[in-house]
Every structure is written in structure tokens, then in C-alpha cells.
Amino acid sequence: MGMELGKYKTCVSARSTDKEILKKAQDGGIVTSLFVYALENGIIDGAIVSGQGDRPWKARPYIATTKEELLAARGTKYNISPQISWLKEATRSYGFDKLGIVGVCCQMQALRKAQLYPVGMRDVPDKVALAIGIFCMENFPYKSIQQLVEDHAGQKMQAVKKMEIGKGKFWVTTERGNTIALPLKITHKYEQPGCHVCLDYVSNLGDISTGSVGSPDGWSTVFVRTKKGEETWNKAVGAGLFETKPIEQVKPGLELVTKLANEKITKNKKHIEERATFGVNKGLRNPYI
Amino acid sequence: MPSDVKMEKKVEVSKKEEKPVSNKITAGHVHLSGCTGCLVSVADNYNGLFKLLDDYVDWVYDLTLADVRHVPEMDVAFVEGSVCIQDHEAVEEIKTTRKKSKIVVALGGCAAYGNITRFARGGQHNQPQHESFLPIGDIIDVDLYIPGCAPTPQQIRNVAVMAYLLLKGNDDQKKLAGNYLKPLMNLAKRGTTACFCDLMYDVINQGLCMGCGSCAAACPVRAITHEWGKPQGQRDLCIKCGACYNQCPRSWYSFDVMNEFEGIMDIIDGAMK
Numbered sequence: 074m075g076m077e078l079g080k081y082k083t084c085v086s087a088r089s090t091d092k093e094i095l096k097k098a099q100d101g102g103i104v105t106s107l108f109v110y111a112l113e114n115g116i117i118d119g120a121i122v123s124g125q126g127d128r129p130w131k132a133r134p135y136i137a138t139t140k141e142e143l144l145a146a147r148g149t150k151y152n153i154s155p156q157i158s159w160l161k162e163a164t165r166s167y168g169f170d171k172l173g174i175v176g177v178c179c180q181m182q183a184l185r186k187a188q189l190y191p192v193g194m195r196d197v198p199d200k201v202a203l204a205i206g207i208f209c210m211e212n213f214p215y216k217s218i219q220q221l222v223e224d225h226a227g228q229k230m231q232a233v234k235k236m237e238i239g240k241g242k243f244w245v246t247t248e249r250g251n252t253i254a255l256p257l258k259i260t261h262k263y264e265q266p267g268c269h270v271c272l273d274y275v276s277n278l279g280d281i282s283t284g285s286v287g288s289p290d291g292w293s294t295v296f297v298r299t300k301k302g303e304e305t306w307n308k309a310v311g312a313g314l315f316e317t318k319p320i321e322q323v324k325p326g327l328e329l330v331t332k333l334a335n336e337k338i339t340k341n342k343k344h345i346e347e348r349a350t351f352g353v354n355k356g357l358r359n360p361y362i
Numbered sequence: 363m364p365s366d367v368k369m370e371k372k373v374e375v376s377k378k379e380e381k382p383v384s385n386k387i388t389a390g391h392v393h394l395s396g397c398t399g400c401l402v403s404v405a406d407n408y409n410g411l412f413k414l415l416d417d418y419v420d421w422v423y424d425l426t427l428a429d430v431r432h433v434p435e436m437d438v439a440f441v442e443g444s445v446c447i448q449d450h451e452a453v454e455e456i457k458t459t460r461k462k463s464k465i466v467v468a469l470g471g472c473a474a475y476g477n478i479t480r481f482a483r484g485g486q487h488n489q490p491q492h493e494s495f496l497p498i499g500d501i502i503d504v505d506l507y508i509p510g511c512a513p514t515p516q517q518i519r520n521v522a523v524m525a526y527l528l529l530k531g532n533d534d535q536k537k538l539a540g541n542y543l544k545p546l547m548n549l550a551k552r553g554t555t556a557c558f559c560d561l562m563y564d565v566i567n568q569g570l571c572m573g574c575g576s577c578a579a580a581c582p583v584r585a586i587t588h589e590w591g592k593p594q595g596q597r598d599l600c601i602k603c604g605a606c607y608n609q610c611p612r613s614w615y616s617f618d619v620m621n622e623f624e625g626i627m628d629i630i631d632g633a634m635k
Binding site: 076079080134152153154155156157158159160161162176179180182183185186187188189190191192193194195196197198199212214215216265266267268269270271272277278299300348357358360361362 | 403508509510512513514515516517520542544545546548564565568569570571572573574575576577578579580581582588590591592603604605606608609610611612613614615616617619620621623624626627
């Protein structure tokens with residue numbers, strides 16, 4: 074297909090050099106480290122991150138203005154966090170002129186739509202200083218995660234230390250050391266339906282996008298995509314924030330990223346086609362024009 | 363004069379205004395039943411408005427800003443407000459606007475969708491019979507919508523720059539501007555009603571919502587929150603402006619435009635420098 078990885082300037086495998094960040098990071102601690110660096114160096118005034126909601130492992134958008142708040146949001150939560158809902162509020166109530174935001178692929182799309190077609194996003198378009206996109210195959214409603222953890226894995230939500238999707242399984246690790254691996258065959262039906270029309274796997278529209286796929290355990294694959302992204306990334310690497318390796322020199326490398334991206338896009342394109350003939354002479358909407 | 367008061371150097375009379383750029387497009391603001399908030403949003407581009415007026419647009423009609431009594435010929439008419447069908451003047455004005463403009467833009471929620479004027483019931487001094495207000499698209503053909511209450515200064519700026527490129531640019535610029543404007547032109551064909559319900563009908567019920575939160579941020583009356591990651595609208599608060607639906611990335615989305623976001627933002631920034 075050719076464009077499955079989006080436009081990018083460079084791609085590396087990277088890991089934060091900050092031990093504190095890595096302790097609770099999902100993989101290489103890329104997002105947290107970049108935001109901490111950007112915050113401490115005046116590149117951003119604060120960032121919309123995905124913090125802890127009102128139930129164990131429930132995600133919610135959170136506006137972080139300190140390193141502590143950024144660190145509190147480490148790790149992936151695998152349920153919906155409406156990041157964009159705070160976009161205007163961050164520039165108004167919080168008064169940010171330079172905003173950081175992290176989100177999954179569709180949220181990067183929403184962000185760019187908000188900038189190019191700011192229908193209800195007064196004064197937002199020119200205030201986004203650093204948008205970090207996360208690789209994403211699909212997301213789950215909170216109740217789905219609860220069902221997977223409690224019913225399928227047989228664990229209490231509050232006992233979970235880490236959730237992870239990798240190597241074809243959904244992994245639940247508890248504070249007491251249990252590890253349960255659910256085959257993705259089980260998780261599929263719990264996925265958020267809206268994800269099945271998504272044609273982006275590696276957050277093509279982030280300034281920088283990152284995810285575990287393609288890099289060894291504990292490392293992250295990083296695409297640097299825009300001028301803004303490149304500027305911040307180069308400064309951060311120059312300041313010694315990350316260990317990096319050329320993506321060509323790590324296993325499984327870009328080959329796996331490309332394969333999974335194509336799998337997602339092909340599957341979802343097919344889904345969109347099926348929607349067009351869903352009923353009898355009636356179809357479901359296709360949002361793409 | 364006391365000796366400690368310094369006389370400031372007299373400001374030199376500024377240079378004579380240069381000849382207007384002949385390449386400009388002509389545009390104007392047609393004011394129907396709206397609150398002038400849309401026009402204020404145009405002005406809220408601050409220096410950007412001067413840049414637009416200096417280099418790209420001759421502002422040929424505007425009851426509040428230009429000394430012109432009747433709707434003149436123009437390339438682009440930005441119409442604010444809905445049409446009171448009991449107001450003969452308003453009906454004539456919108457018809458004339460259609461006749462005399464190449465492109466008619468519904469500027470803001472009232473012109474596009476009726477917005478708050480949908481709730482009008484008349485009975486107000488001194489024209490109590492003025493009770494029925496329609497979006498301009500119910501009276502004339504409209505080419506393009508800029509929804510929102512108020513539409514944002516940046517959205518107006520983006521459309522103005524793109525309209526200029528479409529009418530005066532080179533082939534590449536025309537294509538880019540065409541791609542950019544196409545979704546907003548499609549909106550003009552889609553219809554004249556808007557509501558939080560659009561999100562329910564065309565996004566959520568259609569299995570397209572992924573809980574990004576755009577709608578909640580876009581809503582000017584904070585009627586939308588997210589419960590369990592999905593939008594909930596307090597429909598009694600909804601003013602029917604269409605911002606939530608149109609901000610949603612799953613209502614309409616153009617890869618041609620969005621994949622070029624960095625280049626397009628550079629072009630707009632460059633045009634405004």
C-alpha cells in the first residue's frame with residue numbers, strides 16, 4: 074500500500090534514560106519523557122494526558138502542568154479517554170498558549186480536524202505545540218476491560234498492575250505477580266465498534282508517534298513526523314533523554330509494524346465496504362470523503 | 363511648558379496608501395437575523411483581518427463597516443443570520459445576495475441551520491408578527507457553510523484564504539483549496555437542520571463514534587459531556603448550531619486534506635504573514 078506508516082522524517086527505536094519514568098512506563102517511557110522535557114524547557118505550558126478516572130483503571134483526560142502529574146499518568150489504560158474534550162478548555166480556562174496532547178490515532182485525526190476546520194475550536198488551532206500519537210489497533214469501553222479482567226482473567230480491577238497487548242495476547246499482570254494471557258480471539262468482540270472503521274495504525278497525524286510494536290521489550294518505536302516534532306525530538310535526544318537505536322538494527326523492526334498496519338487497514342477497509350451493503354438496498358454511513 | 367515635560371517627536375504622517383492589489387477577490391457581509399457575533403468573529407482575527415483586507419479581499423459590503431447601501435456584485439457573500447420570512451426586506455436582501463454573488467457562504471449557525479433563531483416565536487415589540495425564521499438554505503441555494511456559534515476566527519480565516527486560492531491561485535493551489543472547501547460545500551447540500559441529535563443519528567447510532575471528545579470541546583453551551591467514554595447531550599441546552607456534528611471526525615473526514623495538514627497550515631500561516 075505504501076502509506077500505511079504515514080509521512081515521517083525519521084524512525085528509531087528508543088528508551089527513556091529516566092529510571093523513575095521507566096518504572097511504571099508502558100514501554101520505553103517516550104511520551105512521559107518528552108512531555109516532562111517539553112514542560113521543563115518551555116516548549117509546552119502543560120499537556121492533556123490520560124489520567125486515572127473514578128474507578129480502577131478507568132481512563133480520563135487530565136491536564137498535567139507538573140512533572141508529578143505527568144508521571145501519575147504513565148502507562149496504557151486500554152479504555153476510552155476523550156482527550157479532545159479538554160482541547161478548548163486547556164487553551165481557555167487553563168490559558169495554555171503552547172499545548173501538549175497525547176492520544177490514539179483517531180484522536181490525532183480529531184486534533185488535525187480541529188486545527189484545519191476549527192468549527193467550534195476558537196483560538197485552538199495555533200496553540201498546539203506538541204501532539205504525540207500512540208499506535209493503536211483498537212480501543213475498549215471501560216466495561217469491556219472490566220469484563221476481560223474480572224470475568225475472563227478472574228482478577229480484581231484494583232489488583233491489576235499492568236495491562237498489555239503484545240505477541241498476540243492480552244496480558245494482565247497483578248500486583249501479587251499473577252500473569253494471565255488472554256488470546257485476542259476472546260478480546261475481539263469487546264472492542265469499541267467505532268474502531269472498526271479506523272484506517273490508521275501508527276498515528277500518522279501526530280507530530281511524533283510511538284508504540285511498542287517493532288522494538289524489543291522495554292523499548293518503543295518512534296516516528297518523527299513534522300517539523301515541530303523533529304525540533305523537540307532532536308533537542309530531547311541531544312539533552313540525553315533517550316537511548317536510541319536505528320530501527321533497521323532492532324528486531325522485529327519496521328517489517329512487523331508495516332505488516333500490522335496493513336492488516337488493520339485491510340481489515341477495516343473491508344469492514345467499511347461491508348457497511349455499504351449492510352441492509353437490503355440500505356447501507357451504513359461512510360464518514361470518509 | 364514645564365521644562366521636565368518632554369515633547370514627543372511628532373509622528374510623521376504615514377505614507378500614502380498603496381494602490382489596492384488588483385488581484386483581490388471581492389467579498390462582503392450580509393446581515394440578516396443574527397447577533398453580529400459572526401461579524402465580531404471576523405474582526406477577532408485582529409491583525410489577520412487587516413492582512414486579509416490588504417492582500418486578498420476587498421470588503422465591498424457590510425452594514426456596520428462599509429458605506430454601501432445596497433448589496434453590490436461580489437465574489438463571496440458571507441451571510442450572517444437567518445431569514446425572517448415575514449420581513450420583506452430580509453427576503454429581498456437574501457434573494458439579491460444570491461443574484462449578485464458568485465459564492466454564497468452561510469456564516470455561522472443561524473444562516474446555516476437556524477440555530478438559536480429556531481426558538482423564536484415572535485411577539486416582540488415593535489414587529490410582533492416577525493415570528494418565523496429560516497436558515498438561508500431554505501430560501502436560496504447556498505454554496506458553503508461555516509457552522510458554529512459563533513464561527514471561529516480561524517475557521518473564517520481558513521475559508522477566506524482558501525477561497526482566495528480557489529479563485530486566484532495557480533492550478534496546484536486551486537486543487538488544494540478545492541479539496542479543503544469541498545466538505546464545507548457538501549454541508550450546504552446536506553441540509554438546513556442541526557442538533558446534538560445529528561451526532562446520535564449519523565455518528566453514534568451508525569456505529570462510528572470512538573469517544574475522542576471533539577463534540578464536547580466544540581459545543582458553545584457546554585451541553586455535551588462524556589459518560590463511559592461516549593457523548594451525552596443535554597438536549598434542552600442544545601441551541602442547534604451544528605458545531606458538535608461538524609467538529610466530529612466521524613461526521614465527515616477528508617484524507618486528501620487531513621494527510622496534508624502540516625503543508626496546509628504552513629500555507630495558511632504563510633498567507634497571513
